[in-house]
Amino acid sequence: MTATLILENGAQFRGTALGDPGDRVCEMVFNTSMAGYQEVLTDPSYAGQGIVMTYPLIGNYGVNKEDEESIHPWAEAFVVRRACARGSNFRREGDLDEYLKEHHVAGISDVDTRAITKVLRGQGTMNGMITTDEQFDLEEKLVAIRAYRVAGTVEKTTRKAPEIFEGDGFHVALMDFGVKQNMIRSLVKRGCKVTVLPAHTPASAVLSGGYDGVMLSNGPGDPADCTEIIGELKKLYESELPIFGVCLGHQLMALATGAKTEKLKYGHRGGNHPVRDIAAGRVYITSQNHGYCVVSDSVDPGVAAVSHVNVNDGTCEGLQYVNRKLFTVQFHPEAAPGPQDTAYLFDRFVAMMGGDR
Numbered sequence: 001m002t003a004t005l006i007l008e009n010g011a012q013f014r015g016t017a018l019g020d021p022g023d024r025v026c027e028m029v030f031n032t033s034m035a036g037y038q039e040v041l042t043d044p045s046y047a048g049q050g051i052v053m054t055y056p057l058i059g060n061y062g063v064n065k066e067d068e069e070s071i072h073p074w075a076e077a078f079v080v081r082r083a084c085a086r087g088s089n090f091r092r093e094g095d096l097d098e099y100l101k102e103h104h105v106a107g108i109s110d111v112d113t114r115a116i117t118k119v120l121r122g123q124g125t126m127n128g129m130i131t132t133d134e135q136f137d138l139e140e141k142l143v144a145i146r147a148y149r150v151a152g153t154v155e156k157t158t159r160k161a162p163e164i165f166e167g168d169g170f171h172v173a174l175m176d177f178g179v180k181q182n183m184i185r186s187l188v189k190r191g192c193k194v195t196v197l198p199a200h201t202p203a204s205a206v207l208s209g210g211y212d213g214v215m216l217s218n219g220p221g222d223p224a225d226c227t228e229i230i231g232e233l234k235k236l237y238e239s240e241l242p243i244f245g246v247c248l249g250h251q252l253m254a255l256a257t258g259a260k261t262e263k264l265k266y267g268h269r270g271g272n273h274p275v276r277d278i279a280a281g282r283v284y285i286t287s288q289n290h291g292y293c294v295v296s297d298s299v300d301p302g303v304a305a306v307s308h309v310n311v312n313d314g315t316c317e318g319l320q321y322v323n324r325k326l327f328t329v330q331f332h333p334e335a336a337p338g339p340q341d342t343a344y345l346f347d348r349f350v351a352m353m354g355g356d357r
Contacts, residue, residue, distance in 0.1 A: 003018070004130070006128060007126055008127040009123060011119055015108045019101055019104075019107035020100060020106045026050040027126070027127055027150050028120060030052040030053075038068060039068075039180075041078065041105065043069050044074045044218070044219060047153040050078070053080050057081070058081075058083055058084065058096065060084040060088065069180040069181050069182060070181060073100075079107070082109060125264075125267060150220070153219070159176045159196055162195055162196065162197050164194070165187075171192070172212065173195055176197060176217055177216070177217045178217065179217035179219070186333070187346065207235070213241060215244050217249050222261075231256075246333065253319075259298045264293055264315070268310070268315075274310070275308050275309070275317045279320075286317075288330070290330060293316055296309075301322075306319060307327065
């Protein structure tokens with residue numbers, strides 16, 4: 001079956017259908033990772049988006065349950081240069097095409113992903129559609145494409161009820177804005193008991209819950225849309241609880257304390273983004289997945305200081321808050337592409353709660 005990727009600017013790329021057939025509209029972004037396609041697909045931060053993989057061969061080691069970062073893929077669509085028909089790996093439990101079909105993810109292969117990426121880099125992130133229609137009215141499709149907006153994704157991806165992961169150390173309240181499973185594993189590995197809370201849990205419930213610290217997770221969408229959550233984070237900021245925020249959690253806490261966020265032209269998505277830790281004077285290779293960033297100049301120096309910067313474009317990658325047990329980063333320390341480059345941040349969080357137990 002043939003398929004066509006149509007971008008918001010009218011560009012068309014014809015290829016082979018992959019995954020779920022039909023029409024699928026989403027925001028198109030690109031990811032530069034060379035491996036980890038299943039982790040990418042199941043990252044809740046991709047809710048509402050279609051992913052163009054820049055690495056040319058995808059699916060070569062198949063799929064398995066162990067590599068999933070959540071209960072199912074959240075990406076709407078998947079675009080690859082070549083899809084491997086059958087993965088080869090001792091951990092393989094299935095193959096990419098059947099996995100996409102099972103989870104109703106639209107896809108297309110045999111297209112020039114380099115050309116698509118150049119469009120998204122040059123003109124910025126834009127909406128797109130994958131369609132398996134053989135004959136279609138381009139203008140009609142463009143109306144649907146241009147009307148699309150990523151919205152309500154935190155509500156879509158967050159847990160509906162608390163979930164507890166046992167440990168004999170500090171008790172951490174993890175606010176689930178679209179959390180990745182490895183963030184939970186990273187805390188449990190350090191002995192923490194983790195209670196994962198729905199995104200809209202009131203601050204009063206957190207403050208009265210007997211927790212030793214709070215983790216603000218990653219998640220999808222425009223942080224400025226989360227007005228109710230931002231209001232609750234203001235209350236957590238005023239507390240004495242140690243807090244560590246990642247990605248969307250980083251952005252939401254910045255908004256709660258008076259800073260601003262802005263949309264990047266094409267975002268940072270991949271496992272090879274260099275970030276400089278200002279205090280340490282070191283550069284780390286990080287995993288990233290975000291389309292928004294905190295505006296450095298909008299951060300009140302009496303509230304926080306920029307602690308990390310992106311080496312490629314100088315954007316804010318972390319904040320250390322003044323007179324608070326509170327720090328946040330834009331990248332994903334739980335993803336560890338190095339593979340252990342920034343895992344020390346979890347150790348810092350545990351130390352902030354009082355050290356080992």
